[in-house]
Amino acid sequence: MPELAYANAETRLLGRTHVWWWDLPAHAVPADVVLLGPAELDRLRRYRKPADAAAYAATRAGARRALGSVLGIPAHEITLGRAACPGCGDPHHGPPRLERPGLPVAISISRTASRGVIAVRSDTAVGVDIEALRTIGDPSNDHLAQMALTPAEREALLDTPPGPRRDGLFLRCWTRKEAVLKAVGLGLVGTELNRLETHPRTSGPVVVEHTQDGPTTRWSVEDLDLGDRYAAAVARPHGPAPSGTHIHPHD
Incomplete structure (x- = not known):
């Protein structure tokens, strides 16, 4: 991403909390699944109920689309991972983290019946x-x-x-x-x-x-x-x- 895009993204985020939400489908949507990374695809395959799998895929894809819209890059260029748990240091169950691009952006993701949401803040x-x-x-x-x-x-x-x-x-x-x-x-x-x-x-x-x-x-x-x-x-x-x-x- 050009330096100007980084600067514009940080300017848009600075001092505000940004929230996006979306509806969750009953069945997995190919346009959602294609945005998932290897670890997410592995988790997706472990869901037994189609609705649960669809909700997971739509939530992870929705988070990427929201981040892409504020960062000014395509959703498929965004990589999501996890930070280490601050309680025990385990990297497998810590909070979500924006891995790519490498911007100081904090994110939080949640979902419930039929609705997903992401909150984003800059450097906090x-x-x-x-x-x-x-x-x-x-x-x-x-x-x-x-x-x-x-x-x-x-x-x-x-x-x-x-x-x-x-x-x-x-x-x-x-x-x-x-x-x-x-x-x-x-x-x-x-x-x-x-x-x-x-x-x-x-x-x-x-x-x-x-x-x-x-x-x-x-x-x-x-x-x-x-x-x-x-x-x-x-x-x-x-x-x-x-x-x-x-x-x-x-x-």
């Missing part, structure tokens, strides 16, 4: 999560709620009548937590979710503090509007207010 960490809205159990005795929520979060849910509002509030907590963990570079395994306070009564942005085997880090977390049937959030390092989050129009 970013995390994104999306979840399809669904019914949850009683937060006073539901195992997932007990495992995932802080006392203040459970109280907020119990103060909300059962139904879509309570379900949405739970998924607001969940997506905010996931977005922070992805920005940190850690997964759910070994993370005490019920110590990660997401302030669900506040519409956001909110500041979420994360502490695990090291110093406390602070993250600015913002809810994303990616459709009526979804909850989503994006996290970036907390600091001076950036120029905002830009959700790119869906093609």
Whole structure:
């Protein structure tokens, strides 16, 4: 890529979080599969359900198309890999990384039923999560709620009548937590979710503090509007207010 293209890409990304989303097909699309690398094709073949394979291929291809659009290069010239896990150093389950071209760009990818999303920032960490809205159990005795929520979060849910509002509030907590963990570079395994306070009564942005085997880090977390049937959030390092989050129009 010419130096001018690099400069233009970094200028477009600087100070903003960029988000793209796309719908996921029920069956694999050849135009998606052809964009995958060898390791991704190997993983694709291991999926047993066609819909799961199609969702994986479309998500990885969608991420490349989004990056290509902001970097000004064809999607097939983009190589995605993984950074080493910051918790254990394992290179096989760390956060996604832009390997080619070699730009200081942070990325985070997520998918749920029928929808995929990528968040991109220049030269800093970013995390994104999306979840399809669904019914949850009683937060006073539901195992997932007990495992995932802080006392203040459970109280907020119990103060909300059962139904879509309570379900949405739970998924607001969940997506905010996931977005922070992805920005940190850690997964759910070994993370005490019920110590990660997401302030669900506040519409956001909110500041979420994360502490695990090291110093406390602070993250600015913002809810994303990616459709009526979804909850989503994006996290970036907390600091001076950036120029905002830009959700790119869906093609």
